[in-house]
Amino acid sequence: MKTRQKIRKGIILFTFFLFPAIFYYLSPVIIIQASLKGIINGSFVIFILLFFSALLLGRGYCGWLCPGAGCQEAIFLARDKKVTKGDWLKWLIWTPWISSIIVSAISAGGYNKIDFCYMTTHGFSIGDIQSLISYFFVLLLLIVLPAFIVGKRSFCHHLCWMAPFMIIGRKIRNYFNWPSLQLTSTPDACKHCYTCSKQCPMSLPVEEMVKRQHMEHAECILCGTCVDACKQGVINFNWGRAGNKRHA
Ligand code: SF4
Ligand code: SF4
Missing domain, CATH: 3.30.70.20 (Alpha-Beta Plaits)
Known part of the structure; x- marks a missing residue:
């Protein structure tokens, strides 16, 4: 394996080990809870940053930083099935999800506060047994099982709510030929x-x-x-x- 791939795999394994600590900053649920109170939370900021990063680096985040990537690529050793269909599925999730964020923000009268660490415990995502259980539930149901049952990086192809931000970003970039x-x-x-x-x-x-x-x-x-x-x-x-x- 070339040094560059060793470094890449090392980084995504490291971020996977950090996942329990940063899980709320990528959450699709907490952004809705925060929007209902007119709060811009950590995941709101991260999703905006992912969109802008795609203008320069495409989906580089998915290849080099995403905590879900390390887990999925480790599963390649046990399950190496190709995934060639169903990329549209994530848009079926993303469209109603983004609409519900907008509706939540409107019902709160717009955003009026920024709280990057909203709902975390001193900045850490897992502060109690309930958040630990929801972490393992999300990891197993959305990332591990699809990788075994459907195939390689199924979460990225079919379920990821962050990928569309980057796909839209790169399409805008391509349209303007930046x-x-x-x-x-x-x-x-x-x-x-x-x-x-x-x-x-x-x-x-x-x-x-x-x-x-x-x-x-x-x-x-x-x-x-x-x-x-x-x-x-x-x-x-x-x-x-x-x-x-x-x-x-
Ligand atoms: S098929 Fe792919 S790996 Fe093989 S020579 Fe062509 S570009 Fe390289
Ligand atoms: S996702 Fe596939 S095509 Fe894109 S850089 Fe990685 S190996 Fe190459």
Whole structure:
């Protein structure tokens, strides 16, 4: 394994171990509770930051920082099934969820206070047995079981409420053709060995993307696994523009 992937896996394992402490800052429920009281809480701020990060780094957060990523990639060792369908499912969750946040804020008369640590215990998410139980419940039901039953990073494909913020961010970036971190390829050097497609943690058809000379994909998390797996050096990270907007 290349050093870059060792570092990446080390970071996502570390953030996974931090997950019990930071769990409320990514919560889809606490943001609604806070909005009902007109409070901008920690997860509100984080979701806005994720949207802006996507303008420059696409879904790099999903590949390099997300606490749910470390857990899911560890499960690859036991369950390595590809996931190629159903990316639309997360939008069925996201749309009513974001609507309920807006309705909650309106019913509270708008936001009037910022409390980043709202509902935490001195900044820590798990302060009592009830929050510990809800942590394990969410981890098991939303992240671990889908990874075993459905396949690799199923949570990211089908359930994640944070991914749409970044997908919208990168689509806006692509629409305006702003420069950002991208994958680029040199298809002439490709030997069609499919190593990149086999190893992609998001189960993307990377070899095909190389062939089409279009490396932009809404589900690409810029993890660099394909970059480091290709012995021919066909795929690279680059700072630039996304290219063909039609498939972005
Ligand atoms: S790993 Fe490299 S050579 Fe093999 S299919 Fe992918 S891009 Fe082509
Ligand atoms: S295409 Fe490459 S960078 Fe994107 S998710 Fe797959 S392996 Fe990671």
